[in-house]
Amino acid sequence: ATALLLLPLVLRCESSVNLPLSVLLEKYCEALSALYNVTGSYCNATTDQIGTCWPRATAGQLVERPCPEFFNGIKYNTTRNAYRECMGNGTWASKSNYSLCEPILDDKRKYALHYKIALIINYLGHCIAIGALIVAFMLFLCLRSIRCLRNIIHWNLITTFILRNVMWFLLQMIDHTIHESNEPWCRCITMIYNYFVVTNFFWMFVEGCYLHTAIVMTYSTDKLRKWVFLFIGWCIPCPIIVAWAIGKLYYENEQCWFGKEPGKYIDYIYQGPVILVLLINFVFLFNIVRILMTKLRASTTSETIQYRKAVKATLVLLPLLGITYMLFFVNPGEDDISQIVFIYFNSFLQSFQGFFVSVFYCFLNGEVTLFDLIGLKLN
Incomplete structure (x- = not known):
């Protein structure tokens, strides 16, 4: 002092x-x-x-x-x-020892190699996912014999993933200087990307809502209106994203609105509804599984079998999508191993989730039969 x-x-x-x-x-x-x-x-x-x-x-x-x-x-x-x-003759040693001085690097510099590998995983995963999603989309488009309300919901969910993946590739093409200059068209791409992120989860909510209505509430699916589900999946996310965009414009108008750090207050405008529909879907699934384990266990009708398959797919996909999204809010810890595991785990789930959706809702869908595929090829 x-x-x-x-x-x-x-x-x-x-x-x-x-x-x-x-x-x-x-x-x-x-x-x-x-x-x-x-x-x-x-x-x-x-x-x-x-x-x-x-x-x-x-x-x-x-x-x-x-x-x-x-x-x-x-x-x-x-x-x-x-x-x-200080040497015995009263002179200093020619060199100072700074070997114990460690630089404090940010994650991207500290784990540069791992981030490069993670980026490769992201590109590979998104390419595989978008290929599988397009195949699934075309199958649902061409196989008119399976176009019931349940499969139309699957079709829309797959569509949101295709659009989301396309927007992800567009975001990767944005140059760093453009990102920093905060160009209006760059902000629009971010807004559209986040819109498709929200529609992903709202269509997962529609999946859960449909199954809950049909199984728990025992409501006839013939009476369900397609436009209601279309409104929930495509229209409700619109005002949410518009409100988020207005908040960004006035309070966080920087870096093309694409902040890398999670948990910014303005981002909760769209993250909050996503978390809410995830929680509601978990409640839906709990009730659905409870009914299937008790009342419908002995039933062997074709409709019940299809419900069971749909529930199994949703039971796998909802936690998958939920875990993927919640990882944005998780601190992986300060040690190197936790950071590296987090980087790879998050990259894999983020990039391959569209592939899992197409597999469970289309390729493993019992209604997409070999007979239908042969008929499609002959036509």
Whole structure:
């Protein structure tokens, strides 16, 4: 503390002379050395090339000083120490030991290799997913014999994933300079991408709502109106995203509205409804499984069998989609292993979820039979 009081005195004394920073640091180091009561042979105070002050020290002493806070634009951990030896002849060792000084790097620099591999996984997963989704979309489009309300809901869910994946590829094409300049068209791409993210979860909600209505409420599916589900899946997300866009425009109008850090307050405008429909869907599934395990266990009708298959698919996909989304809000921990596992796990789930949707709702759909596929090929 006293040394800090001495520094203004040194600077004031030299204020009339235009001295370089290195000379001022030497003056500060000499002032700091006045606090050390050294007798006998000693090394004079000095400042090394990095700017660390080595105060007056007794000959033969190993002196420790805190690591520099910044060097060459990199932040270092100041809880670690650097070392320099005062030789027996009263001179400093030619080199200071900074081997224990560790740079504090952000995740992208610290795990550069892992982020590159994760990016490859993302591209590979999205390519595989969009290929599988397009095949599933075409099957639902061409096989008119299976076009019941349940499969129309599957079809719409698959459509949202196709559109979401396409927008993801467009986002990856945005240059960093455009991202920083916050171009209007760039913000529109982010808004459309988030719209399809929300529609994903609302169509998963429609899946759960349909099964809950048919199984738990025992309501005839013939009386269900397609337009109601279309309204829930496509229309309700619109005002949510518009409200989010207005909030971004007035309060967080930067970086194309595509913040990398989760949990920003404005983002809760659309993240909140997504979490809500996920929770409601889990309640739906609990009730559906309870009914299937009790009342419909002995039933062997074709309709009941199809319900069971749909429930199995939803039981797998809903936790899958829910876990994927909730990972944005999870702190994986500070240790390296947790960070690396989080990077790969999140990349895999984010990129391949569209593939899982197409597999469970189309390729493993018992109604998409070999007979239908052969008939489609002959036609």
